[in-house]
Amino acid sequence: MTAKLQRGVFVYVDYNVPGEPWHEFLIGDHVRGPYYTVKSPDDEFVHAMQVDTDVSGIRVGTDRWVLPAGLGAHVGAPVYRFPARVANQEKETFFAKTADLVAAWEADGGDDVTAIVPAAPPASGDGASAVDPLSPHGFAQMKFDDAEWIALVGDAEPGTCFARDTVRGQKVSVMKDYALLGDATSGKVTVLHKVTTGGGDAAVAAVAKVYANKDLDRTPRALDDARILKIIKNSSGKRYMDFASTVRRMKQEKFDESDWMLIGPRSAPYCLNEYARGGVGTSTRSTTWRHENSVQEESHHGVTHELISEALELFACVDQVDALNSAGIESLLRHKQYIEYEVKKRREAKKPADGAFYFRARSKATGGAVIDPALLKWIAETAARDSAILKEQRKAAEEQALARKDKGSKDGG
Numbered sequence: 001m002t003a004k005l006q007r008g009v010f011v012y013v014d015y016n017v018p019g020e021p022w023h024e025f026l027i028g029d030h031v032r033g034p035y036y037t038v039k040s041p042d043d044e045f046v047h048a049m050q051v052d053t054d055v056s057g058i059r060v061g062t063d064r065w066v067l068p069a070g071l072g073a074h075v076g077a078p079v080y081r082f083p084a085r086v087a088n089q090e091k092e093t094f095f096a097k098t099a100d101l102v103a104a105w106e107a108d109g110g111d112d113v114t115a116i117v118p119a120a121p122p123a124s125g126d127g128a129s130a131v132d133p134l135s136p137h138g139f140a141q142m143k144f145d146d147a148e149w150i151a152l153v154g155d156a157e158p159g160t161c162f163a164r165d166t167v168r169g170q171k172v173s174v175m176k177d178y179a180l181l182g183d184a185t186s187g188k189v190t191v192l193h194k195v196t197t198g199g200g201d202a203a204v205a206a207v208a209k210v211y212a213n214k215d216l217d218r219t220p221r222a223l224d225d226a227r228i229l230k231i232i233k234n235s236s237g238k239r240y241m242d243f244a245s246t247v248r249r250m251k252q253e254k255f256d257e258s259d260w261m262l263i264g265p266r267s268a269p270y271c272l273n274e275y276a277r278g279g280v281g282t283s284t285r286s287t288t289w290r291h292e293n294s295v296q297e298e299s300h301h302g303v304t305h306e307l308i309s310e311a312l313e314l315f316a317c318v319d320q321v322d323a324l325n326s327a328g329i330e331s332l333l334r335h336k337q338y339i340e341y342e343v344k345k346r347r348e349a350k351k352p353a354d355g356a357f358y359f360r361a362r363s364k365a366t367g368g369a370v371i372d373p374a375l376l377k378w379i380a381e382t383a384a385r386d387s388a389i390l391k392e393q394r395k396a397a398e399e400q401a402l403a404r405k406d407k408g409s410k411d412g413g
Contacts, residue, residue: 002059005027005049006027007029008026008027008091009063010039010061010062010065011049011059011067013025013049013055013058014055014058021078022080023040023080024154025039026040026047026086026094027041028097028098031046031105034048034050035048037098041082046285059071067223073080075251076231076232103318118198124151135313163399227326229246231320242317243276246317246320247316249322250322252268253324255325257280262331264379266330267327267375270372271370271373272333274370282313283313289367290306290370292367293343301342301343304335305336308335308336312333337372339369344367347366347367
């Protein structure tokens, strides 16, 4: 990575060592070429931000202490991080040390190594059409200088920048604003795009048409999509993982109102974790629940409960969707909870509970029903509010009717 990084952003480096986590760095000042002053959780020094034989991946974050999508223990990519958010005063103290850090580095010999071009999958042959273009987080909003090149696909981390001189010094095939950066030894290439401010979306759209075997129906994957987990295959090589382990990989992310269309609390975290505690998939649980509650398979509740349960298991185990962040899955779970609530209510009407569940500090789960307590509370509060509004409306209507009646009596009298 030879383009200038902004002071104060966090960068994440993979050192290509099996079992070693990614490492988090706070960027200070640009020294020269790929070199920057950096602050790690343990030290402060000059570091080359480039992909080479020792570094297999670089991810650029923001100035906020938030991991980029695709990193974190929950997706199988643990990160060695600062133990807490770096305070502004601590940052300023580090930034003020630039001269001392560079002087110590120069005294130790420095380094003038030219940025190494990372390898990438072949651009021709059977493998080329199988590669999806990737859209890094915030790609279109990233600010690049003119004549800088950005890696789109290949072993180079999407979003890695290459300076103009680096590209000129390599064997490339240039197609207007695109270039194939080749490695003469391995024959591998990296697809680059010449990016100016705000040009990311157009670049990804173009690559989707040109590079991905001209398959215009394919949509570039978004690395920052909170609804997608890292795909993992089981020991048999099949894309299927057990329900409980998949749920443990999920992580809820907060959305703005514009990105989340449903009202009320998100019940997926509670429900899915309760299902996972049972140690079986949602399909098996549905069979058990219907049997224990005497819900007929051919009934509307029975058919719907089974269908939703099968869909949830496919979403989690095969598609490996982060269901905690999916509005569609939340909607399905709301309807499933409604079914279990209705059946639970019917059973409790026949045999009222004794209240012992209060002492067990657990929600009342008659018949094994799983219903988010926060959702139940919100429904009760919403129903009470709506009832109060209707009551006031009825009262106002009655008063108006009585007033008209009194007026009629006086006029007639």
